[in-house]
Amino acid sequence: MSSWNYRVIRKPTPDTDSVVYQIHEVYYREDGTIEGWTAEPVTPLGESVEELREDIRYFLHAFRRPVLEEKAASGTELLLEDSHDTLINEGHYFEFMDRAAVAVDYIYQFLGSHPLIKQETTLRVLYEKAEAALAELYQEAGKLEFDRNSR
Numbered sequence: 001m002s003s004w005n006y007r008v009i010r011k012p013t014p015d016t017d018s019v020v021y022q023i024h025e026v027y028y029r030e031d032g033t034i035e036g037w038t039a040e041p042v043t044p045l046g047e048s049v050e051e052l053r054e055d056i057r058y059f060l061h062a063f064r065r066p067v068l069e070e071k072a073a074s075g076t077e078l079l080l081e082d083s084h085d086t087l088i089n090e091g092h093y094f095e096f097m098d099r100a101a102v103a104v105d106y107i108y109q110f111l112g113s114h115p116l117i118k119q120e121t122t123l124r125v126l127y128e129k130a131e132a133a134l135a136e137l138y139q140e141a142g143k144l145e146f147d148r149n150s151r
Helices: 049-064 090-112 115-119 121-150
Strands: 003-013 018-028 034-037 068-073 076-081
Touching: 003 049, 034 076, 090 121, 115 121
Parallel strands: 003 068
Antiparallel strands: 003 018, 018 034, 068 076
């Protein structure tokens, strides 16, 4: 059975000699290779506000994966990882650490201090794992920054 997800695709615009980025549905074969994609970009939609919100969440997942670029090879259109995708610069590590610190604070304010966390052991244990994972993200980014600068 094949699968699909939303992906960001970089497309050239011949009229203006520039590029645009759009969200498309990309379909995969059993082995994970790309089988095809929608010719036109897709827009979020739902039959309720909740379904629309969930679809937008899936759109946001597209930004976690490499950007794809349409390329023609031997008369066939292919999707390849975009060679123009974002490169890591010196500020990215500290920016990530800052965001992780904000996320730890945010999760504490909105979940950690919730009355259910005090009453429900299962929720408290899961919350503590989530908080620890965010703190670990912060620490790992700091370690990577230190290691990078030590070379």
